[in-house]
Amino acid sequence: ADSEPTVPVSAASGAVPFHGDHQAGIITPAQDRLHFVAFDVVTKDRDRLVSMLQDWTAAAARMTQGQDAGTIGAVNGIPEAPPDDTGEALDLPPAGLTLTVGFGPTLFRDASGVDRFGIADKRPAALADLPKFPADALQPEISGGDLCVQACANDPQVAVHAIRNLARIGMGVVSVRWSQLGFGRTSSTSRDQVTPRNLFGFKDGTANLKAEDTALLDEHLWVRAGDGASWMDGGSYLVARKIRMTIETWDRTSLGEQEEIVGRAKGTGAPLGQQDEFDELDFTLKGPDGEPAIGEVAHVKLAHHSQNGGARILRRGYNFVDGSDGLGRLNAGLFFISFQRDAHKQFVPIQLQLARHDVMNEYIRHVSSALFACPPGVEDGGDYWGRALFG
Numbered sequence: 001a002d003s004e005p006t007v008p009v010s011a012a013s014g015a016v017p018f019h020g021d022h023q024a025g026i027i028t029p030a031q032d033r034l035h036f037v038a039f040d041v042v043t044k045d046r047d048r049l050v051s052m053l054q055d056w057t058a059a060a061a062r063m064t065q066g067q068d069a070g071t072i073g074a075v076n077g078i079p080e081a082p083p084d085d086t087g088e089a090l091d092l093p094p095a096g097l098t099l100t101v102g103f104g105p106t107l108f109r110d111a112s113g114v115d116r117f118g119i120a121d122k123r124p125a126a127l128a129d130l131p132k133f134p135a136d137a138l139q140p141e142i143s144g145g146d147l148c149v150q151a152c153a154n155d156p157q158v159a160v161h162a163i164r165n166l167a168r169i170g171m172g173v174v175s176v177r178w179s180q181l182g183f184g185r186t187s188s189t190s191r192d193q194v195t196p197r198n199l200f201g202f203k204d205g206t207a208n209l210k211a212e213d214t215a216l217l218d219e220h221l222w223v224r225a226g227d228g229a230s231w232m233d234g235g236s237y238l239v240a241r242k243i244r245m246t247i248e249t250w251d252r253t254s255l256g257e258q259e260e261i262v263g264r265a266k267g268t269g270a271p272l273g274q275q276d277e278f279d280e281l282d283f284t285l286k287g288p289d290g291e292p293a294i295g296e297v298a299h300v301k302l303a304h305h306s307q308n309g310g311a312r313i314l315r316r317g318y319n320f321v322d323g324s325d326g327l328g329r330l331n332a333g334l335f336f337i338s339f340q341r342d343a344h345k346q347f348v349p350i351q352l353q354l355a356r357h358d359v360m361n362e363y364i365r366h367v368s369s370a371l372f373a374c375p376p377g378v379e380d381g382g383d384y385w386g387r388a389l390f391g
């Protein structure tokens with residue numbers, strides 16, 4: 001990838017700046033592909049962990065700009081040594097790659113309560129474990145993690161290459177706990193983007209926090225001074241939930257029932273009883289039968305900020321199909337990701353409402369869960385991922 005791109009640089013293939021006040025990959029217009037990884041830290045040596053985070057930052061700054069992970073490169077080193085880049089992104093453009101790091105609750109105190117790195121007193125209250133929700137069917141082996149990296153790009157090979165090289169660089173310090181590929185975005189995070197569809201066939205990401213809503217982002221997305229741990233100022237909390245969708249059952253449900261469950265028209269994405277996808281939800285409208293056009297337990301009503309003490313989130317999830325399950329069903333669903341200023345005040349009340357009342361629950365199952373604190377952006381120069389926490 002050190003050579004000049006061989007295809008014209010467009011918005012989809014170009015580079016997203018790595019440095020800035022906030023990490024890229026949050027309000028960056030959602031790219032089409034995801035490789036998300038959670039790591040366990042396998043050393044107790046704080047200096048080794050910090051040194052790896054510095055190496056990761058340097059590699060991330062390079063890879064997001066379409067360069068090799070290391071300064072020598074995949075094919076320019078001595079024949080006797082393993083290359084400092086694995087090579088599968090050679091000749092590929094940056095493809096909008098963003099790499100977003102997060103710190104999990106167990107980095108601060110592990111499962112046995114041990115403060116391995118002397119940072120337990122820096123754990124923000126907002127990074128307390130998420131509660132168990134009704135009907136959660138979480139698999140511990142694909143949940144949690146000490147660190148995460150969200151790689152988003154418009155080329156899956158570019159996202160996978162980035163995660164693979166970070167894992168390689170971290171050998172002996174971290175090991176991969178779990179990872180997830182996503183093949184199609186299920187959100188828009190900018191008003192310039194067309195709303196994509198999830199595997200239920202519905203437009204997903206219409207009523208989302210978007211990059212243009214700067215006042216709402218300050219209110220609901222970015223951690224600010226006074227929120228708690230100052231090292232998180234300018235950062236955001238990431239919730240990941242792998243949600244299996246039993247699409248074979250969904251596909252036997254009538255169109256009308258599907259639309260009632262969601263609360264929007266499948267074709268246009270408009271709220272039921274309204275015309276345009278981007279019309280504000282109107283819960284006072286009545287249908288021909290005199291009942292509310294959007295039912296009391298429609299997904300969009302239950303999830304709406306008016307029903308959840310004003311809580312809003314920035315959704316940035318992806319469709320996944322992990323092959324089939326051996327019983328003739330696709331192992332498919334939605335890898336839900338949301339960013340918010342405090343997951344306990346935003347994601348939790350919304351998810352409690354959904355877990356209790358959403359008819360969609362007959363067709364979905366939450367199988368993994370994780371919460372990470374994503375620190376603010378990295379400045380150009382000597383800064384690195386986690387400096388404010390460890391420095």
Ligand SMILES: C=CC1=C(C)c2cc3[nH]c(cc4nc(cc5[nH]c(cc1n2)c(C)c5CCC(=O)O)C(CCC(=O)O)=C4C)c(C)c3C=C
Nearest residue numbers: 202203204205206207243262300303304305334350351364
């Ligand atoms: C806890 C947060 C949420 C989970 C988990 C969740 C799962 C989930 N959602 C869909 C499909 C759609 N969701 C839509 C809107 C919507 N969903 C949430 C939150 C969660 N969804 C919010 C906050 C909203 C916006 C509500 C509003 O203010 O209008 C929609 C409608 C289109 C849109 O606005 O994006 C769809 C469709 C699935 C399939 C799913 C789990 C698999």
Ligand SMILES: [Fe+2]
Nearest residue numbers: 204299300303
């Ligand atoms: Fe939703």
